[in-house]
Amino acid sequence: MSLAERRVLLGVSGGIAAYKSCELVRRLREGGAEVRVVMTEAATHFVSPTTFQALSGQSVRVSLWDAQAEAAMGHIELARWAERILVAPASAGLLARLAQGMADDLLTTLCLASPAPLFLAPAMNQQMWAHPAVQANVSTLRQRGTQLLGPAAGAQACGDIGSGRMLEAHELRDALLASFAVGALAGLNVLVSAGPTYEDIDPVRFIGNRSSGRMGFAVAQAAAEAGARVTLVAGPVSLPTPPGVMQRTDVRSAAQMHAAVLAAAAQADIYIAAAAVGDYRPLEVSAQKLKKQGGSGLLLQLGENPDILASLSAQERHPFLVGFAAETHDVAGYAQDKLQRKGLDMIAANRVGEGLGFEAADNALSLYWAGGAVELPRAGKTALARQLITHVAERYRAGRA
Ligand code: PMT
Numbered sequence: 001m002s003l004a005e006r007r008v009l010l011g012v013s014g015g016i017a018a019y020k021s022c023e024l025v026r027r028l029r030e031g032g033a034e035v036r037v038v039m040t041e042a043a044t045h046f047v048s049p050t051t052f053q054a055l056s057g058q059s060v061r062v063s064l065w066d067a068q069a070e071a072a073m074g075h076i077e078l079a080r081w082a083e084r085i086l087v088a089p090a091s092a093g094l095l096a097r098l099a100q101g102m103a104d105d106l107l108t109t110l111c112l113a114s115p116a117p118l119f120l121a122p123a124m125n126q127q128m129w130a131h132p133a134v135q136a137n138v139s140t141l142r143q144r145g146t147q148l149l150g151p152a153a154g155a156q157a158c159g160d161i162g163s164g165r166m167l168e169a170h171e172l173r174d175a176l177l178a179s180f181a182v183g184a185l186a187g188l189n190v191l192v193s194a195g196p197t198y199e200d201i202d203p204v205r206f207i208g209n210r211s212s213g214r215m216g217f218a219v220a221q222a223a224a225e226a227g228a229r230v231t232l233v234a235g236p237v238s239l240p241t242p243p244g245v246m247q248r249t250d251v252r253s254a255a256q257m258h259a260a261v262l263a264a265a266a267q268a269d270i271y272i273a274a275a276a277v278g279d280y281r282p283l284e285v286s287a288q289k290l291k292k293q294g295g296s297g298l299l300l301q302l303g304e305n306p307d308i309l310a311s312l313s314a315q316e317r318h319p320f321l322v323g324f325a326a327e328t329h330d331v332a333g334y335a336q337d338k339l340q341r342k343g344l345d346m347i348a349a350n351r352v353g354e355g356l357g358f359e360a361a362d363n364a365l366s367l368y369w370a371g372g373a374v375e376l377p378r379a380g381k382t383a384l385a386r387q388l389i390t391h392v393a394e395r396y397r398a399g400r401a
Contacts, residue, residue: 003173004032009078009116011087011107012052013094014042016157017123017166021088022047024169031173036078038062038107040094046174055111075106080116084176087111088149089123090167092134098146101138108344116180118354121149121172126162127309141346142267149175149246167219173222174244181227190228190318191268191310193261193275195235197254201300202286209276210358213237215324215350216274220245224390231268235275239249254278254305261308268319269398272302273309274348275359276326313343320396324350326357331366339368344378346395348388367391 008028013034028035037052037060049060061069061078073081087094087107094107098120103109110231111118120141128134129151134136142148150167194216198206220232221325224244230248234256241248249260254277265271280302290298323344325335327353335349346369350357356364356378364378365388376387 002032003028003177003180004033006033006176007083008033008035008206008347009085009109009110009114010035010037010052010084011085011090011094012037012039012043012047013087013089013091013107014040014046015091015166016046017089017125018043018046018146020054020166022051024172025052027169027173028176029056031177033176034060035048036081036361038078038110040105042093043089058325061106064109067175067303076113079110079116080109082116084119084179084314085111085114085116085147086119086121086172086176088121088172090120091233092122092124092128094129095134095137095141096371096399099140116307117145117147118178119147119175121166122151122164123166124151124164125158126153126156126160126164129162129164145288147179147246152248153250158338168299171241175246178224178227178229178244178246183225183227183397184390185223185270186227188228188269188396189231189267190220190223191233191261191264191271192216192223193221193233193235193257193271193273193277194220195237196276197235197237197251197257197278197305199254199278199281199305200252200285202288202291203291207278207279207280207282208236209386210274211235211237212359213239214359214361215363215385216272217242218381219272219274219322219388221382222385222389223270225386226393228270231264231279233264233275235277254281254308256307258306258311261310265312265319269313270392271309271319272321272322272324273390275306277308278305278357307342309342309344309365310391320345320392323347324393326352328352332368335366336368343400345369345390 035056052060152165153163195213196209196211198208200206221242224230230245251257283301283303321344327334331349341345349366365376367374
């Protein structure tokens with residue numbers, strides 16, 4: 001995959017993350033893309049248009065009222081020229097103006113006037129990002145098909161820590177690259193869950209499981225390689241986000257995973273549930289570390305967690321559902337029972353133990369769907385995930401043919 005001869009219009013709005021967009025222009029051009037930069041007036045207070053001009057090799061536009069620039073390439077022509085529009089950073093103000101459908105400067109006018117897919121890389125203070133007004137704008141934009149890339153969580157320029165950091169230049173470049181892909185899942189939104197869940201008992205103890213997240217992360221990577229826009233919901237794991245994955249949400253408990261998956265599923269065409277979700281959680285979480293009871297033992301009362309896959313399959317409109325099943329015996333029997341009971345389109349069963357399944361580098365899968373089955377013999381999780389994705393794409397397309 002390459003960006004050779006791809007035409008990318010990069011919008012830059014006002015935010016300190018604008019400095020990262022200089023690197024982004026460089027990365028896009030290294031990939032072969034032709035890049036034209038349009039800045040808002042506010043963005044020019046952070047980075048000079050001359051910097052972007054030097055990096056893109058093209059004149060940079062700021063104003064709708066620049067007669068000379070309009071004569072060279074009018075804004076409608078520029079809107080038609082673009083194959084993709086990426087706004088990075090997208091400030092809270094810009095998100096609000098786009099959500100309102102405003103055309104009060106060159107950049108917002110271009111976003112309205114262009115048929116090109118619109119990608120936004122939000123960047124702002126974590127408190128602003130969490131504000132209900134911003135989240136309402138984001139949800140309006142998503143409903144219209146705008147792709148949100150990030151934001152990531154971490155240390156911010158203002159000293160805060162939280163969600164709101166713009167994705168790194170290479171991550172944005174990868175996302176654009178994936179959007180041009182013509183793989184088996186090109187153009188589809190794929191949601192993947194991975195890793196374990198932790199159910200807290202007290203501030204230092206929890207109930208967890210042995211899932212490392214490797215299988216789910218390999219599935220997310222394979223889906224991105226196949227051209228999908230991938231959202232990954234990860235339990236507590238220590239794995240880097242695979243290349244090409246556009247959005248990652250980290251969660252801890254089954255309840256948090258349930259909420260994150262259900263929120264993202266509204267946008268998803270396919271949901272692949274590789275996570276090992278805890279079936280039970282302590283009904284009471286002690287605020288203080290529990291102390292030994294002098295030999296009398298400890299009785300924990302557990303309540304059942306909501307079943308994420310079953311919640312989705314109960315919805316009238318839901319993504320194509322792929323479950324996983326990890327079993328120690330009667331793999332086929334239990335997997336086919338889960339396929340039916342949870343209302344799934346496909347299930348990938350793995351026998352755990354003997355260096356397979358949880359934590360291991362290798363796995364082996366048996367795939368089942370209504371009226372079919374296929375064996376994927378022992379292999380590394382990356383290779384196996386690619387084979388799984390090929391079958392998922394085939395079944396998904398067959399279901400819609
Ligand atoms: O992470 P690794 O170390 O690489 O290991 C990979 C794996 C073995 C964890 C993975 O391949 C796997 O099999 N994941 C599913 C584990 C499992 O047994 O799940 P389950 O039988 O509890 O659930 C069946 C399906 O329902 C799963 O898709 C699960 O995500 C889903 N589920 C389960 C419980 C729940 N409350 N909600 C759910 O959606």
